Amino acid sequence: MKRIDAELRSFNPSGYEILDEDLPTRGEVVIWSVNPVVPRLGDLFTVESEGAVHEVAVEELTTFKGGWSAKCRVEDALA
Known part of the structure; x- marks a missing residue:
């Protein structure tokens, strides 16, 4: 089994990654x-x-070398 170094992880070509597994249960997403x-x-x-489609608002923000991470909460469902 190969170990992938977190610093070498490829990034989405758009420059954003959205983690939405908590959206249905907690109404939260993380965008980094x-x-x-x-x-x-x-x-x-x-x-x-x-x-x-949901509108989400930034509740918590973390910055790190080379990027940022935002914990967001759903404001309302748009459709």
Whole structure:
């Protein structure tokens, strides 16, 4: 079994990765990115998951060398 070093992990070509496994149960998603534009608390993102579109707001923000991670909560379902 190969061990993949976390620092060598390939990144989504869009520059963003959305982790939505807690969306149905907790109404939360985590967005992380290597985009140099860092969101602010309260900023909104539109996220599509399992055929539904949600507006999510940044609740917690973590920055690290080369990127950031934002924990977001659903504001409302758009469709």
